[in-house]
Amino acid sequence: MRARFITSALFATALSFANCTNANSYTKKEDAKISYSIEKPVKKENTKIQVAILLDTSNSMDGLIEQAKSRLWNIVNTLTTLKYHGKTPDIEIGLYEYGNDGLSPQSNYIRQVAPLTTDLDLISEKLFSLRTNGGSEYCGAVITDATKQLNWGKDKSDMKLIYIAGNEAFNQGGVNYREAISDALHSDIYVNTIFCGNQEEGIRTFWKDGADAGKGKYFNIDSNRAVLYIATPYDVRISECNAKINETYISYGSKGAEKKRNQEMQDSNAKGVSSANYAERAVSKSKAAYKNHSWDLVDKVKDDEKAIDKLKKEELPKELQNKSAAEIKVYVDKKAKEREVIQKEIGELAEKRQAYIDAEMKKSNAQDDLGGAINSSVIAFAKTKGYSVEK
Numbered sequence: 001m002r003a004r005f006i007t008s009a010l011f012a013t014a015l016s017f018a019n020c021t022n023a024n025s026y027t028k029k030e031d032a033k034i035s036y037s038i039e040k041p042v043k044k045e046n047t048k049i050q051v052a053i054l055l056d057t058s059n060s061m062d063g064l065i066e067q068a069k070s071r072l073w074n075i076v077n078t079l080t081t082l083k084y085h086g087k088t089p090d091i092e093i094g095l096y097e098y099g100n101d102g103l104s105p106q107s108n109y110i111r112q113v114a115p116l117t118t119d120l121d122l123i124s125e126k127l128f129s130l131r132t133n134g135g136s137e138y139c140g141a142v143i144t145d146a147t148k149q150l151n152w153g154k155d156k157s158d159m160k161l162i163y164i165a166g167n168e169a170f171n172q173g174g175v176n177y178r179e180a181i182s183d184a185l186h187s188d189i190y191v192n193t194i195f196c197g198n199q200e201e202g203i204r205t206f207w208k209d210g211a212d213a214g215k216g217k218y219f220n221i222d223s224n225r226a227v228l229y230i231a232t233p234y235d236v237r238i239s240e241c242n243a244k245i246n247e248t249y250i251s252y253g254s255k256g257a258e259k260k261r262n263q264e265m266q267d268s269n270a271k272g273v274s275s276a277n278y279a280e281r282a283v284s285k286s287k288a289a290y291k292n293h294s295w296d297l298v299d300k301v302k303d304d305e306k307a308i309d310k311l312k313k314e315e316l317p318k319e320l321q322n323k324s325a326a327e328i329k330v331y332v333d334k335k336a337k338e339r340e341v342i343q344k345e346i347g348e349l350a351e352k353r354q355a356y357i358d359a360e361m362k363k364s365n366a367q368d369d370l371g372g373a374i375n376s377s378v379i380a381f382a383k384t385k386g387y388s389v390e391k
Contacts, residue, residue: 047089048153048160049079050116051378052146056166056196058099058135063224064165064196064370069127070227070273071371073280076120077350078375080287082387084157089387091289092116093123094150098142099166101134108141108173109134116150118291120284121259124266137166138173139210143180143191152187159385160187162214163374165194167223170206177206181214190381192216194373196223217380219373227369229276230360234353239275241346242267242282248339250297250332253315259295279353286346298336301329308332 055061055068079091094116103109113126143162152160162184170177170193181191191214195202199220202208211218246267251260270281284290293299300307308328313321320328379389 045090045153045155047084047087047155048092048158049082049089049382050092050094050150050153050158050160051075051079051374052094052096052116052150052162053374054096054098054142054146054162054164055130056099056137056168057097057130057132058101058137058166058168059132060167061099061196061223062132063222065127065130065132067221067223067227067370068130069124069269070277071369071374072120072124072127073270073277073284074371075374075378076284076289077280077287078378080284080289081389082159082378082382083390084387086388088288089159090118091120092118093120094146095123095126096142096146097130098139099135099137099168100132101136102131103135108138108145108175109136110138110142110145112145112149116152118289119294120290121262121266121292124269124281125262128266128269136172137168138175139164139166139170140175140177140180141173143177143184144175147180147184147187147189152189156188157385158188159378159382159387160189161216161378161381162189162191163194164191164210165196165221165223165370167196168205170210177210178213181210184214190214190216192374192377193218194370195220217373217377219377221369221373223370225369227371228364229274230357231276232279232353232356234349234356235275235279238279238282238346238349238353241342241349242278242285245282245285245339245342245346248298248335248342249292250320250335251295251317252297252300252311253295256295256315256317259292263292283346283350283353286343286350297332298339301332301336 053068055064057065076091082089095113096110097113098108098110100109100111103111113130114123117123143164146162184191191210193207193211193214193216195205195207195218197220202218202220208218246264249260249263251257267278267281271278291299293303297307308325316328320331323331382389
């Protein structure tokens with residue numbers, strides 16, 4: 001199941017007139033007092049697709065965590081198929097864990113693992129760091145935290161979704177889940193529930209009621225079932241392209257080298273799950289949603305063409321520190337063009353890969369896992385918000 005999203009940007013210019021109280025009659029002296037000021041165009045922020053994933057990390061949820069690790073890049077690739085009025089939206093993912101006895105009782109055994117962010121490598125890093133322990137699962141409390149603590153978009157075109165997954169009764173804890181969900185809806189945040197167990201048990205323990213109250217979808221999954229991967233004839237070449245695309249990243253700033261290493265670590269994590277998952281991550285890296293302007297000079301210059309002139313020598317990688325600004329610009333432009341070529345090839349291969357997977361999936365009786373639940377509901381909800389699904 002696949003889909004695709006985007007955004008529109010608007011520009012506004014205003015001309016203001018000061019000290020002109022009588023437009024029909026004024027003297028030359030008065031005319032001299034008239035001042036004109038032109039406000040600079042303000043670029044409207046991109047439409048956002050924001051997805052907060054709330055994972056139960058109690059003892060019984062190791063399978064759920066494995067599914068989250070395995071399905072992250074598949075979810076990202078589904079999100080990248082969404083467009084809004086022909087524009088690509090910013091994709092932000094946030095992550096919470098709850099129900100873990102290793103967390104503070106004062107926090108209701110809840111932790112914000114990552115804020116809503118476009119840094120997808122950070123989300124991957126945090127997912128792979130999760131460990132189960134405990135516990136006491138307070139769904140109402142974690143929904144409240146996600147609603148109040150995360151930096152949700154304000155535009156009516158933004159898609160704001162919470163996905164909460166777990167396997168204990170939905171009504172535990174001191175925070176009423178219906179009140180928590182009502183607060184989320186007041187901010188146009190829609191709540192979807194994923195019960196890890198039997199469908200009827202999820203209904204009895206209020207998971208479906210939570211989704212109904214949140215105007216979202218209710219799913220039940222077998223969290224202990226291994227994710228089904230379909231190897232394709234295109235995976236090897238996509239993986240080769242991934243190695244090439246890594247060579248186009250130019251780290252800068254105090255955390256540049258660290259972030260570059262983390263990019264490679266998340267490649268390794270994805271590959272450790274399966275070769276198909278590694279290919280899925282490579283596809284994500286070919287998309288506009290995979291942004292690294294905070295540490296990669298190629299992405300930074302896309303955002304700010306004067307970025308190179310603003311950087312200090314020590315903020316550059318060693319191989320560029322003794323080059324002139326003009327030489328650095330030539331080098332960055334070369335890497336940008338190389339990346340575009342590789343991304344284009346991955347994009348073409350990804351279409352063939354997905355067609356192959358779709359054909360194979362029709363032959364199987366695959367059930368929903370965490371990724372399947374999120375993907376199907378995201379696409380359905382996007383259509384109600386006026387988003388289109390594109391290849």
